[in-house]
Amino acid sequence: MWNRSPGLWICVALAVGAVIFALLATNPYNTSLVVWILTNAVLASALRFVLQIGELNIATAAFFGIGAYATSITAVFLGWPFWLTLLLAPIVAGAFSALFGWVTLRTKGPYFLLISFAVTEVIRLIYTQTNAIGGNSGLIGMFPPMAIDAYYPALAVALLAATLFVLYGVERSDLGRLFKAIENNDAIPRSVGLNVIYLKVLCVVIASAAVGLAGGVHAYANNVIAPSDFTYFVAILALAYVKIGGEGHPFGPVLGATVLTLVGQWVAGISAWENIFYGAVIVVTLLVFPGGLVGLAARARGLVTRGAR
């Protein structure tokens, strides 16, 4: 997989570059922006990961929140060590998603989408109604240990980038091939002795553990979390990253998250127009280059090689 793919080495170089940037940049705005880009890249990649089995999982947002809350609760109230609270984020998110998937993945398409949407909103409402975990105002005071504090953005970027590589590795493995087979025609894997429900749950658990870790990382990066950070809209934005970057390639969501997060810093100034802007970008992308930026790049490369011949 490594020797055949120069693109993968470029991605490794990009990831190392991002870590070094987060380590050296002195402006805290810039370092937190890099962490935020990588967080969005994980959200988008996890959303696309479940799209492999053909399902649009809005609950990606919910498991991001569950990871963030798992880390924050154990850090703030229980005072557990930093690494343990961070490790708990993917485990708790993964465990919840296993239960969620086992019940809901018997449905497909619009049914699954609506259930995943409802679950996301119900979990958010539970946060707002539970005063013990801060209710509407959420939790504050998640700080990395003093010894790590200065390097935390670099650590966050490294963890998130590693998560992206793990998702990529699974997609390229036998397991990834099975996910695609389920999306293509799930009767075939069923007919040759495979447990399709189990595989679908596994797909959701892997993606949810990834966003759970991103949630834990986010909690320490932001020092404060609130229920409003984990609405269904997180998944909608992730979908925008996937569509604009390009769904057909694992690098698509990373590219989409990077471009749109950077652009988002600019459109944040136009307040009410922000969501209209995102909506317009999605519509234009789907109309003009449905393969996203990655698809556009592939097409451009095709034109160049044809021109060279």
Added chain:
Amino acid sequence: MSAAASTPAGGEVILRAEKLERRFGGLTAVSDFSFELREGEILGLIGPNGAGKSTTFNLISGFIRPSSGRLFLKGRDITGASAKKISRLGLVRTFQHDSLLSEMSVADNILIGTYHQRLAHDKRMEKVREVASMTGLADHLETIAGNLPHGLQRMLSIAIALAAEPQILCLDEPLTGLQGAEVGAALDLFERLRTKHGLTILLVEHNMRAVMRACDRVIVLNYGRLLAEGPPEAVSRDETVIEAYLGRGR
């Protein structure tokens, strides 16, 4: 003595259905249907459209559960067992429609069939190549399955099933849309699978000439019930069967 009776068929009973019944709401798709499949034979399952052939396939492969009746595979009660379990016990079916992974390569299609077995990657690929060469797909491993010519697509659906190493292969209309020479090649493959690989084959097929040539025995379904059973020649002369297919001559 018929030609069928002289072929090396009729070993132990490997699959037995007892009074199988399946209702869909008010419709009874299969009813009081008992039959036996014997090790090493090629059994034809025929009947007019809507006779319950596909329902029977779904029942014996665990894709749907019978409303009543029992199923035994190698003496083991598999009534209500999952498709996964039945397939792992050695009964693998193909599909009449959507019988492959159209967006994936031929090699990946066949690979899917190997995943229930714990194998090293090299062994898997060896299996893929072996099955591909048996089914005439060796030169198309990298082709996207949906782009294969129709005849090879039918072969690929059989190849996926073969990669799962079945003892019983249930083929749902594998010859539909094949050209004359392709039908001959497919029938040769079935015969080879039986003699060289010891497979037992249950064949649902509309091509009567092929059924007559390939099968040792034939069972006929009509309106979800067993209408006739016997060697192909006898069944093809059976008046109730002719009537079911052509209607009563008046």
